[in-house]
Amino acid sequence: MPLPTAELETPIPIVDLDRLARNLDRAASYAASHHLSLRPHIKTHKSPRIAEEQLRRGAVGLTCATPFEAEVMSTVCDDILVAYPPVGQVRAHRLARLPERTALTVALDSLTAVDDLAAAARVADRPIHVYVELDLGMHRVGLPRVDDAIALARAVRDRPPLDFAGIAFYPGHVRDPVDQQSPKLEALAQALGHALDAFDRAGLRPRVVSGGSTPTLWQTHEIAGVTEFRPGTYVYNDRTTAAIGACGWDECALTVLATVVSTAVPGQAVIDAGTKALGREPMRGVDPGEGFGCLLDRPDVVVKSMSEEHGILDLSSTSWRPEVGERVRVIPNHVCIVVHLNDAIAGVRGDMVETSWPVAARGRGYRLET
Ligand SMILES: Cc1ncc(COP(=O)(O)O)c(C=O)c1O
Numbered sequence: 001m002p003l004p005t006a007e008l009e010t011p012i013p014i015v016d017l018d019r020l021a022r023n024l025d026r027a028a029s030y031a032a033s034h035h036l037s038l039r040p041h042i043k044t045h046k047s048p049r050i051a052e053e054q055l056r057r058g059a060v061g062l063t064c065a066t067p068f069e070a071e072v073m074s075t076v077c078d079d080i081l082v083a084y085p086p087v088g089q090v091r092a093h094r095l096a097r098l099p100e101r102t103a104l105t106v107a108l109d110s111l112t113a114v115d116d117l118a119a120a121a122r123v124a125d126r127p128i129h130v131y132v133e134l135d136l137g138m139h140r141v142g143l144p145r146v147d148d149a150i151a152l153a154r155a156v157r158d159r160p161p162l163d164f165a166g167i168a169f170y171p172g173h174v175r176d177p178v179d180q181q182s183p184k185l186e187a188l189a190q191a192l193g194h195a196l197d198a199f200d201r202a203g204l205r206p207r208v209v210s211g212g213s214t215p216t217l218w219q220t221h222e223i224a225g226v227t228e229f230r231p232g233t234y235v236y237n238d239r240t241t242a243a244i245g246a247c248g249w250d251e252c253a254l255t256v257l258a259t260v261v262s263t264a265v266p267g268q269a270v271i272d273a274g275t276k277a278l279g280r281e282p283m284r285g286v287d288p289g290e291g292f293g294c295l296l297d298r299p300d301v302v303v304k305s306m307s308e309e310h311g312i313l314d315l316s317s318t319s320w321r322p323e324v325g326e327r328v329r330v331i332p333n334h335v336c337i338v339v340h341l342n343d344a345i346a347g348v349r350g351d352m353v354e355t356s357w358p359v360a361a362r363g364r365g366y367r368l369e370t
Pocket of ligand 1: 213
């Protein structure tokens, strides 16, 4: 039975189902038109329901960060990349225990990770495919030197049942407005080209070159050599993505529905969405990047500060004066964090809640015995 959104208790994340479908369609058709394999990162939605929608639209598989995400997604997908170093016996063995029908690929950048994963693969008696991770400018994980990456690929090749399948990188340093990304993307493409030439000369041509993000989503085809891309945020989008022009404001599918609980202090209004609903996420890549979210209908009104259960709307740049009890929809700065703070998401069309789905891969999925 559809429920009016007016009857929802706030704060609550709600997703505009039409916008979600358009976001999924647009990325799928971009991938198809550029002959790129789309392997979306599920860390944004953490929900098998959305993953199935991505696979139905042609995604070749899914990307996960944690063992629990991979376990949950293995219920709907038989081709999973864990784009996170599988360091430590516990993590490596947990990954190797994924269902046998799941083709498992893992991205890594150290011999320790190779050895942990090889040991787990042998115990589980299954092949595990490996992408060697390169640092192409983000300086987070990934080998900065191509020679080291080639040596690691050889180590993978020498440790069956591991299989050297390709190389991976994450362009997380490219968060500039879309029309200003060219210099960084050109440098990245050049570094990737050098790396691919060196791998070729070493007789280790990668079957897959996996990159991609939401800020660079629509430019992926300009990075020669990339065969697979892994955007995550694009399903819901957020204020950061819209502010840099990687999506339109009307493509922000997830908002936090909140209620104005106080207007007592002049020049501001207080809503019931604070850090426990929005996270304390800064804007990235835009200047000035003030506040922790903005209103869907009034992007100039931002959440200027927060306590755990209070968000303070700055009314200094607007003549709008909300009433206590009025409801607003907040576009969060970073949607992935908001999703992860919640057990379930409400799917809405207009003013009606049509459906809901659990954030099933939230948390770590283990229980400590006490
Ligand atoms: C390794 C990796 N790949 C892909 C993504 C998806 O990027 P985005 O959130 O920009 O869509 C992330 C995001 O953190 C990531 O860490």
